[in-house]
Amino acid sequence: xxxxxxxxxxxxxxxxxxxxxxxxxxxxxxxxxxxxxxxxxxxxxxxxxxxxxxxxxxxxxxxxxxxxxxxxxxxxxxxxxxxxxxxxxxxxxxxxxxxxxxxxxxxxxxxxxxxxxxxxxxxxxxxxxxxxxxxxxxxxxxxxxxxxxxxxxxxxxxxxxxxxxxxxxxxxxxxxxxxxxxxxxxxxxxxxxxxxxxxxxxxxxxxxxxxxxxxxxxxxxxxxxxxxxxxxxxxxxxxxxxxxxxxxxxxxxxxxxxxxxxxxxxxxxxxxxxxxxxxxxxxxxxxxxxxxxxxxxxxxxxxxxxxxxxxxxxxxxxxxxxxxxxxxxxxxxxxxxxxxxxxxxxxxxxxxxxxxxxxxxxxxxxxxxxxxxxxxxxxxxxxxxxxxxxxxxxxxxxxxxxxxxxxxxxxxxxxxxxxxxxxxxxxxxxxxxxxxxxxxxxxxxxxxxxxxxxxxxxxxxxxxxxxxxxxxxxxxxxxxxxxxxxxxxxxxxxxxxxxxxxxxxxxxx
Amino acid sequence: xxxxxxxxxxxxxxxxxxxxxxxxxxxxxxxxxxxxxxxxxxxxxxxxxxxxxxxxxxxxxxxxxxxxxxxxxxxxxxxxxxxxxxxxxxxxxxxxxxxxxxxxxxxxxxxxxxxxxxxxxxxxxxxxxxxxxxxxxxxxxxxxxxxxxxxxxxxxxxxxxxxxxxxxxxxxxxxxxxxxxx
Numbered sequence: 107x108x109x110x111x112x113x114x115x116x117x118x119x120x121x122x123x124x125x126x127x128x129x130x131x132x133x134x135x136x137x138x139x140x141x142x143x144x145x146x147x148x149x150x151x152x153x154x155x156x157x158x159x160x161x162x163x164x165x166x167x168x169x170x171x172x173x174x175x176x177x178x179x180x181x182x183x184x185x186x187x188x189x190x191x192x193x194x195x196x197x198x199x200x201x202x203x204x205x206x207x208x209x210x211x212x213x214x215x216x217x218x219x220x221x222x223x224x225x226x227x228x229x230x231x232x233x234x235x236x237x238x239x240x241x242x243x244x245x246x247x248x249x250x251x252x253x254x255x256x257x258x259x260x261x262x263x264x265x266x267x268x269x270x271x272x273x274x275x276x277x278x279x280x281x282x283x284x285x286x287x288x289x290x291x292x293x294x295x296x297x298x299x300x301x302x303x304x305x306x307x308x309x310x311x312x313x314x315x316x317x318x319x320x321x322x323x324x325x326x327x328x329x330x331x332x333x334x335x336x337x338x339x340x341x342x343x344x345x346x347x348x349x350x351x352x353x354x355x356x357x358x359x360x361x362x363x364x365x366x367x368x369x370x371x372x373x374x375x376x377x378x379x380x381x382x383x384x385x386x387x388x389x390x391x392x393x394x395x396x397x398x399x400x401x402x403x404x405x406x407x408x409x410x411x412x413x414x415x416x417x418x419x420x421x422x423x424x425x426x427x428x429x430x431x432x433x434x435x436x437x438x439x440x441x442x443x444x445x446x447x448x449x450x451x452x453x454x455x456x457x458x459x460x461x462x463x464x465x466x467x468x469x470x471x472x473x474x475x476x477x478x479x480x481x482x483x484x485x486x487x488x489x490x491x492x493x494x495x496x497x498x499x500x501x502x503x504x505x506x507x508x509x510x511x512x513x514x515x516x517x518x519x520x521x522x523x524x525x526x527x528x529x530x531x532x533x534x535x536x537x538x539x540x541x542x543x544x545x546x547x548x549x550x551x552x553x554x555x556x557x558x559x560x561x562x563x564x565x566x567x568x569x570x571x572x573x574x575x576x577x578x579x580x581x582x583x584x585x586x587x588x589x590x591x592x593x594x595x596x597x598x599x600x601x602x603x604x605x606x607x608x609x610x611x612x613x614x615x
Numbered sequence: 616x617x618x619x620x621x622x623x624x625x626x627x628x629x630x631x632x633x634x635x636x637x638x639x640x641x642x643x644x645x646x647x648x649x650x651x652x653x654x655x656x657x658x659x660x661x662x663x664x665x666x667x668x669x670x671x672x673x674x675x676x677x678x679x680x681x682x683x684x685x686x687x688x689x690x691x692x693x694x695x696x697x698x699x700x701x702x703x704x705x706x707x708x709x710x711x712x713x714x715x716x717x718x719x720x721x722x723x724x725x726x727x728x729x730x731x732x733x734x735x736x737x738x739x740x741x742x743x744x745x746x747x748x749x750x751x752x753x754x755x756x757x758x759x760x761x762x763x764x765x766x767x768x769x770x771x772x773x774x775x776x777x778x779x780x781x782x783x784x785x786x787x788x789x790x791x792x793x794x795x796x797x
Binding site for chain 2: 135149199208211215218268301305595
């Protein structure tokens, strides 16, 4: 019998075959769209123009070049190379100056290129890593970013920066895909819901802008969404050893990414304990038994923090590292914190002010200013926005969406009740994060007089946003919901394009 | 042009109107470099305040030119001073022809002059055009600008790649919606 010829191409075709499961197909489609969007924004936004990207690049470079975390006293924040590149690209004159453009063609661009190449050849890359706005943060994102950085160590800093941004774009696309999966988990049998929910994250110009930069916020977006998904799956399908390990790993990774994640930790622990109690009979029947599941979950949760403690011990650095902060007001200008005012602040930050509440901090705290306008598209170093009429339309769509969510909640109340534990978990994760943000914002405004809140701090609960968008479509009823989903996808595309146009106008027109 | 909130902003002198930097007293004239513009400006936007004294006539003049324009009625805040025809570059001076002072906004950077002497502030000029270039006439230039000054991380094709990715993204999203939203 003759041997059958081998067809490598045929094998490749089989390997690339699309998944048959509709949910997986939708998740894949969302990943592809979000990846295109993330890559687009990574190329569109000039280097160093994502908030705090200068500090994040300095951290990643220092870690990649020296194996040490940033925040070393006596060091400048930027290496000589980064300082020279930022100078060549006129970064300091562009940040916060919305009418300043990047160096144009016809001379300035060639001068900048020459200065960058000169810095690549001669300037030190390892003498930065001093205290910065990022140096007090844990190192997981920077350790991951160091991989593409090292892969392109032969190239100029803008090339290494773009390589790190590509990594961010992949993390962003994975986040959108997980958000779609989360929606599919809670609204099963409706492919359109997973699609519109995932695209609500993947096509958001604000999320794509932040998510395609060199910033730990994108890893936090991914890990936050993953944590919500794992918790919901464990609640709906039961706690298993694998899910306990996944939850532990996600929580440990989040804690090693950014301190903003810390409010998720007690909520995840609470979910874990509740599930251990609810599923005790099934867990006792597992091969490892309940002690095995507990041990696996806890071990997974502490493995990354333990590695971090070991690492900083080996390199002789403290666990809590120095950072820089906004200058404080003089002591006589700082008013004393009080619980009642903090409660009022928290309310006014997320909800419309009630008649009996005092207008705090000159009326500059409203959900509209902090979140609606921000997510509509406050871009760059908060120095430009999408067009005002886009913000108006976004605001109207949000208002209509809230009405539709209420309508859907009434229609689908029985389904909501059946999923009450999962929804309670999502609410607990969201409230814990929002509370910590408002506490930080309240103290920051009291002591510095300036605003703290930025929409990106809510990115870890982007999955809740995805669920809200999909659920709002159900407000029109079972038959019209898919039609509304198509309209929403169209609006999401237009919104993203508005952000792209605003960015072209900001930096290049 | 590409953003509706600044349809006619075509340039500036790099100074933001962060706060009042000086009071132009009656018969004083403050001169400041115009900056650069992507297309010929028709007017200069400055931020002024009269502190309840009523609008004072403000004259825009250019050293070495007899051309001038005068703004008489205006509210506090951003106002536009028309640039006379045939003047497009160099230094522009704002003179107060009224009877009380006019606050003017800028930044605390040296750059403006008063009676030929450099001052420790610079007045903010935003250059506006009432006939901005059309989309189609600038898109090619804007897209070519995207990848410049990135030393290997971009190039003149970067903007076109961005455009291609945007088209692919929208097509995939709309195609997916048509496929699954039923």
